[in-house]
Amino acid sequence: MVTEVSQTFPDTSTRAARRRSKDGNRLWTGATALISLLLLAPIFSVFVAASGDGQGNWGHLVDTVLPRYVANTLILMLGVGGVTLIFGISSAWAVTRYDFPGRRFFEWALLLPAAIPAYLIAYTYTDFLEYAGPVQGLLRDIFGWQSARDYWFPEIRSMGGAMLVIGAVLYPYVYMMTRTAFLLTPGSLFEAGLLARRNLLFGIALPLARPAIIAGLALVMMETISDFGTVEYFAVRTLTLGIFNVWLGMNDLTAAAQIACFAFLFILALLAIELHARSRRRYSDTSKKAVPLKRLRARGVSLAGCLIACIAPIAVGFLLPVGVLLSFILRGYSLDVTPQVVDAGVNSLIVSGGTALLVIGVAGFLVFVSTYRGGPMLKRLAALSAVGYAFPGTILAIGVVTAAGALDSGAVAVLRDWLGFDFRGWFSSGVGLVLFACLVRFQAVGYGAISAGIQRLPPNLMNASRVLGHGFGASLRKVVLPLMRGSILAGGLLVFVDVMKELPMTLLLRPFNFETLATYVYQYAKDELLEQAAMPALMIVIAGIGPVMLMNAALRRLTRGS
Amino acid sequence: MTALSFRLLAAAVVSVGSLASGPALADGELNIYSHRQPFLIEPFIKKYEEETGTRVNIVFAEKGLVQRLQAEGEQSPADVILTVDIARLSEYADADLLAPTESEILEADIPEHLRDPQNRWFAFAKRTRVIAVAKDMPEAERPKRYEDLADPVWKGRICTRPGSHVYNRALTASMIAAHGVDGATEWAQGLVDNLARKPQGNDRAQAKAIYEGQCDVAIMNNYYYGKMLTSEDPAQHDWAAAIDIIFPNQGEGDRGAHINVSGGGIAIHSKNKDEARRFLEFLTEPEAQRLYADVNFEYPVNPAVGPSDELKSWGEFREDTLPIARIAELAPDAQKVIDTVGW
Numbered sequence: 061m062v063t064e065v066s067q068t069f070p071d072t073s074t075r076a077a078r079r080r081s082k083d084g085n086r087l088w089t090g091a092t093a094l095i096s097l098l099l100l101a102p103i104f105s106v107f108v109a110a111s112g113d114g115q116g117n118w119g120h121l122v123d124t125v126l127p128r129y130v131a132n133t134l135i136l137m138l139g140v141g142g143v144t145l146i147f148g149i150s151s152a153w154a155v156t157r158y159d160f161p162g163r164r165f166f167e168w169a170l171l172l173p174a175a176i177p178a179y180l181i182a183y184t185y186t187d188f189l190e191y192a193g194p195v196q197g198l199l200r201d202i203f204g205w206q207s208a209r210d211y212w213f214p215e216i217r218s219m220g221g222a223m224l225v226i227g228a229v230l231y232p233y234v235y236m237m238t239r240t241a242f243l244l245t246p247g248s249l250f251e252a253g254l255l256a257r258r259n260l261l262f263g264i265a266l267p268l269a270r271p272a273i274i275a276g277l278a279l280v281m282m283e284t285i286s287d288f289g290t291v292e293y294f295a296v297r298t299l300t301l302g303i304f305n306v307w308l309g310m311n312d313l314t315a316a317a318q319i320a321c322f323a324f325l326f327i328l329a330l331l332a333i334e335l336h337a338r339s340r341r342r343y344s345d346t347s348k349k350a351v352p353l354k355r356l357r358a359r360g361v362s363l364a365g366c367l368i369a370c371i372a373p374i375a376v377g378f379l380l381p382v383g384v385l386l387s388f389i390l391r392g393y394s395l396d397v398t399p400q401v402v403d404a405g406v407n408s409l410i411v412s413g414g415t416a417l418l419v420i421g422v423a424g425f426l427v428f429v430s431t432y433r434g435g436p437m438l439k440r441l442a443a444l445s446a447v448g449y450a451f452p453g454t455i456l457a458i459g460v461v462t463a464a465g466a467l468d469s470g471a472v473a474v475l476r477d478w479l480g481f482d483f484r485g486w487f488s489s490g491v492g493l494v495l496f497a498c499l500v501r502f503q504a505v506g507y508g509a510i511s512a513g514i515q516r517l518p519p520n521l522m523n524a525s526r527v528l529g530h531g532f533g534a535s536l537r538k539v540v541l542p543l544m545r546g547s548i549l550a551g552g553l554l555v556f557v558d559v560m561k562e563l564p565m566t567l568l569l570r571p572f573n574f575e576t577l578a579t580y581v582y583q584y585a586k587d588e589l590l591e592q593a594a595m596p597a598l599m600i601v602i603a604g605i606g607p608v609m610l611m612n613a614a615l616r617r618l619t620r621g622s
Numbered sequence: 623m624t625a626l627s628f629r630l631l632a633a634a635v636v637s638v639g640s641l642a643s644g645p646a647l648a649d650g651e652l653n654i655y656s657h658r659q660p661f662l663i664e665p666f667i668k669k670y671e672e673e674t675g676t677r678v679n680i681v682f683a684e685k686g687l688v689q690r691l692q693a694e695g696e697q698s699p700a701d702v703i704l705t706v707d708i709a710r711l712s713e714y715a716d717a718d719l720l721a722p723t724e725s726e727i728l729e730a731d732i733p734e735h736l737r738d739p740q741n742r743w744f745a746f747a748k749r750t751r752v753i754a755v756a757k758d759m760p761e762a763e764r765p766k767r768y769e770d771l772a773d774p775v776w777k778g779r780i781c782t783r784p785g786s787h788v789y790n791r792a793l794t795a796s797m798i799a800a801h802g803v804d805g806a807t808e809w810a811q812g813l814v815d816n817l818a819r820k821p822q823g824n825d826r827a828q829a830k831a832i833y834e835g836q837c838d839v840a841i842m843n844n845y846y847y848g849k850m851l852t853s854e855d856p857a858q859h860d861w862a863a864a865i866d867i868i869f870p871n872q873g874e875g876d877r878g879a880h881i882n883v884s885g886g887g888i889a890i891h892s893k894n895k896d897e898a899r900r901f902l903e904f905l906t907e908p909e910a911q912r913l914y915a916d917v918n919f920e921y922p923v924n925p926a927v928g929p930s931d932e933l934k935s936w937g938e939f940r941e942d943t944l945p946i947a948r949i950a951e952l953a954p955d956a957q958k959v960i961d962t963v964g965w
Contacts, residue, residue: 115954124961191834192857207835217822295784295822305786308685309957311713393854458689465693472697568686572653572679572699575660583659583682588824591855 088532089438092429095422099445101467102459102500103324106451109462110317117306117315126319129302133285133323136222136298140284141277143227147377148234148276150369153261156242158366160358166370167239168612173377174232174554175604177561177578179289180597181225181377183590184384186293189216217294226290228377230280235373236550237276237512240615241269244516247353260353271515274334275508281330282449282504285323288564299323300452313458320455327450382601388594401596404575408603411491411566411576412559415498416506420552422499423506424544428536431514432522442507449504453564460497461569490571497565502558506551513547514540549614553607560603577603651677652897655687657705658884665917670904676897691719691889701892702901704884707788708745711885712950715742720887723899731906731924735945736883745883745946746905747920750939751793752879754840754847754865756832765839767871768797768880772812780813781828781837784821785965786957789843789882794959795952796880799944803955810963821965826850826858833864840865843882848919848932869939878942882949884920 154160155167189195191208205211215221245268253264266273291298299319307316358366423446430442448456475481517540525535541548563578570579577600584593656663660682667678681687688710691698703720705711714720720742728737728744736745753771755764765771771780782790797806818837823830828840829850850862869879886905888898904910911922915930922929 117958120958120961124958125964128964191836192830209835215820217820295820304685305957305961308709308788309786309791309960310954311709311716312954313689454685458686458693461686461690461693465695465697468697469695564685568683568690570681572681574681579682583661586659586684588826 085433088429088433092426092434092438093441095426096441096445099422099448099500099503101463102456102497103448103451105459105462105466106317106324106455107321109313109458110321112314112317114314114318115310115312117310117312118318121302121306121315121319125297125302125305128297129299129319132219132296133298133300135219136226136291136296137281137284139219139223140227140230140280143223144231144234144277144280145273147227147231147373149238149266149273151231151373152235152239152242153265154358154366154369156239157260157265157353157356158358158362159355160363160366162370163366166374167616168609169374169378170235170370171232171608171612172374172605173229174557175560175601175608176229176378176381177289177563177600178226178229178283178287179293179563179585180385180561180581180590180600181229181381182222182290182293183585183588184381185216185221185225187590188380188384189214219294219296222290222294222296224376226284226287228373230283231373231377233279234273234276236554236611236615237272238269240512241265241272245269245353250353272512275512278331278334279449279505279508282327282447285327286450286452288452288454303452303455317455320451324447324450328447331447382598385594385598385601388591389598391591393591393594397595400575401577401580401599404577404580404596405599405603407574408560408576408578408600411494411498411562412556412603414495415502415559416552416556418495418499419502419506419555420510420548423503423510423551424548427507427510427514428540431511432536432540433532443511446504446507448500449502451501453501453562454568456501457497457565457568460493460500460565464493464496491574493569494566494571497569498559498562501562501565502555505555505558509547509551509554510544513544513551517543546614546617550611553611553614556607557604557611560600650675650897651679652701652894652901653679653699654681654702654704655691655700655889656680656682656703657684657687657707657710658682662918663704665913666905666910669910669913670901673904674900676901678901688713688717688719692717694891696891698889698891700889701894701898702886703889704886706884707792707882708885708946709788709792709950709953711743711883711887712738712947714887715740719890721890721892721895723888723895723902725899725903727903728906731903731926733923733925735943736885736923738887738947743885743887744902744906745885745923746902747884747911747914747918748881748923748941749843749845749884749920750869750879750881750941751789751841752844752847753868753870754829754832754842755868756838757864757866759838759866764866764868765870766868766873767876768793769809769871771816771839771841772809774812774816776816776839778816778818779838780816781818781831781840782813782821782965783824783828785810785814785960785963787824789825790841790965791953791956791960792882792949793841793880794956795949796942796944798952798955798959799948800877803959806956807959807962810959810965814963814965826861829861829865830858833861842867844933844936845919847936867936869937871942872940877944878940881921881941881946883923883946884914 151166151170155163155170187193196213199205199211199213203211242265245265249264249268250260253260258264286300288300288304291301300323303316303319306319307313356362426442426445430439434442451459521539522535525539526532530538561578563582566576567579567582570576577596581590581593581597581600584590590597660680663680667680670676671678687703691700691703691714694700703714705714715738722741724741732744736748737743753765753768765776785791785794794806794810797809801809819831825842825846826849828842829846831837832840844867847862847865847867850858853859871877871879886902888895888902892898906924908924908927911924911927912930914920914922915933919933921933928934
């Protein structure tokens with residue numbers, strides 16, 4: 061049975077247990093608050109930068125470019141949101157509701173575009189669709205056109221192009237979350253819907269999957285608003301492009317940070333509205349096991365629909381960009397895998413793996429403690445610490461380096477000046493800084509996956525275990541963690557794939573002589589010489605495929621019931 | 623906690639921390655923060671390492687290195703800063719992140735308008751912003767000055783990268799220096815009105831657009847011409863073959879072609895300033911100066927070293943001798959002009 065229960069679940073613990081846990085509680089909540097604050101320190105730094113004395117550029121900005129930045133950002137968010145919802149929901153519905161040839165393959169292949177960095181897909185699409193590319197070349201051959209003036213062809217470097225390519229690599233967030241939610245919706249509800257002659261997708265599945273869809277969409281929105289590589293390449297003037305023009309063009313970091321904070325608060329407001337809208341509902345299934353709806357065999361129109369819903373996103377988001385990279389390699393560019401590239405690959409794996417573990421540890425800790433031990437304040441703090449995602453990477457990196465610098469200066473003051481150690485700081489030019497920055501940024505991804513998982517658990521699970529005499533730690537270990545394994549694994553793998561693609565923060569914060577695949581590729585791509593780095597670019601994608609397959613296995617286990 | 627155990631704990635913390643730190647600051651090492659990609663400075667580094675036995679470490683990033691250096695403060699491991707344009711260079715200077723450097727070699731090798739009056743930064747190579755035209759354009763029709771690009775005769779025929787790119791911003795700054803903010807705004811508006819397409823891509827992409835027939839005129843840095851000529855990608859040879867490059871504003875009494883510089887300076891908290899100075903001096907020596915032309919088709923700053931034969935074959939030109947620092951000072955105004963006209 062599914063019941064709607066109020067947000068705070070009834071506390072059934074006894075008075076004695078409550079007293080016993082009081083001291084322990086302080087420790088747990090204190091640690092949670094401390095970690096959250098540490099994660100928020102870089103964001104705080106950005107706000108400090110924003111509070112400085114500007115150079116009076118706001119008047120100029122409002123008069124000239126700011127309205128366009130805001131409008132373009134909103135349009136881009138709407139467009140990317142539309143693309144990700146259409147791709148994500150239709151494919152999720154196809155693979156959960158219907159049975160058709162290749163379904164099990166599509167289930168995981170639909171996650172593949174998550175392995176493609178947005179800036180890479182932008183470059184490859186331009187190569188494919190521009191005047192000199194194969195598509196227009198073929199059209200000219202067929203129709204005998206001589207030059208660009210003889211015909212019209214849609215410009216990929218445009219708002220529409222940006223919506224398509226960003227949406228094509230971000231929809232897997234929506235797909236993953238939605239598919240999981242669909243699978244976890246009990247078949248009994250669909251059966252009731254069938255009897256009441258409701259549309260199963262719009263009447264039952266979507267309303268119940270709403271929190272999951274919104275969670276996926278939130279990640280998409282945050283990544284869209286903070287994207288720099290694609291919008292710069294496509295010359296779409298969004299707030300993020302504006303941030304960099306103000307910062308680097310006018311040497312006004314203060315105004316740039318103000319715009320970044322403005323965009324950030326905007327995202328925060330969106331999230332708050334959604335949280336508020338669903339605060340009175342809580343969807344959880346108290347029955348033992350969700351028996352999903354039996355799949356329908358797809359025939360005729362529904363088969364065609366399923367195939368289109370599955371093939372289109374994969375073709376747009378994966379096959380085409382990989383095909384372009386492969387064609388560079390087949391044409392003889394970027395053939396040799398030099399020791400530098402191998403080193404870069406190893407570094408990428410270290411940073412991605414390290415960050416994934418860190419995020420799982422930190423996000424898991426924050427979610428568990430704030431869910432089971434914390435009041436509403438702690439919950440909000442923990443959720444807030446997962447919003448680094450909404451800042452453009454470079455701006456967040458500046459926040460990170462500033463916060464770390466302040467921390468280091470303090471440590472140096474104590475350790476060197478007071479205690480006399482030869483101490484030069486932990487953070488200056490170490491890999492640690494890159495890991496910390498990635499933790500701050502991708503915390504959102506891990507936090508989202510793990511908190512979505514815990515919301516699916518029966519709310520009284522922990523209380524029941526406590527009543528049976530287990531302590532908090534033991535209950536967590538014996539009862540909650542085993543049920544959460546799938547969510548945690550999926551979250552960690554998603555972080556891994558994301559960090560594999562990460563560019564701006566690694567670029568700015570890395571130590572000397574330290575390349576990841578993304579930074580290595582970038583030094584060529586920035587001069588539009590991607591073909592010379594096609595091999596390492598392809599390696600980024602390949603490194604993401606394994607985790608994507610594992611992620612699918614984790615999701616499958618997760619939804620098979622516990 | 624006793625004092626001893628506290629010290630032990632602290633020692634453990636420090637040693638764990640140092641595991642995470644980068645290379646040690648031993649003598650015989652030089653740490654560079656670079657705005658230029660590693661593959662473009664590698665030839666210089668190799669040469670320097672061979673000559674001196676010094677090990678050179680590099681971090682490359684385009685944006686935010688100023689803030690990183692600032693945040694690192696005294697602990698910063700950086701010795702040398704290298705940038706690819708004057709605006710970044712003076713941003714470091716303005717933030718007091720560069721150490722003044724007395725060097726007779728640098729003063730002798732670099733003309734006065736290409737170094738900081740307070741010796742905090744130095745230019746090592748220069749490039750000029752040229753006008754590229756379709757090869758088949760008759761001589762008489764070709765634009766001769768940057769100012770010509772605002773002439774309505776070019777309506778729908780010009781391609782450029784976005785105005786807010788640092789190269790176009792610097793060009794706009796030079797227009798402000800020549801004509802004032804209003805004059806530069808009028809010029810930029812005229813130019814934008816003449817654009818054949820929304821500004822996009824990099825300079826190389828503009829030559830490609832001429833090749834493809836999307837436009838007849840483009841603005842680009844001279845070195846892209848050389849890079850296309852020598853590209854591994856044969857298609858780019860065709861792009862280069864489709865254009866001629868024109869050095870603007872060369873007429874009698876005119877100010878000369880706008881230039882920008884690659885340059886560098888010594889980080890204020892460098893623990894290795896002598897080595898850093900040696901490296902900067904090395905970059906102005908004839909051999910390294912010639913490398914700038916070989917690697918990146920840039921012009922040497924050292925008057926004793928002529929441009930490479932390849933560069934000479936593109937034609938001689940006279941440069942705008944406006945003190946290069948002025949370009950950086952005017953950059954914020956230039957960005958406003960660019961915002962105003964929506965370039």
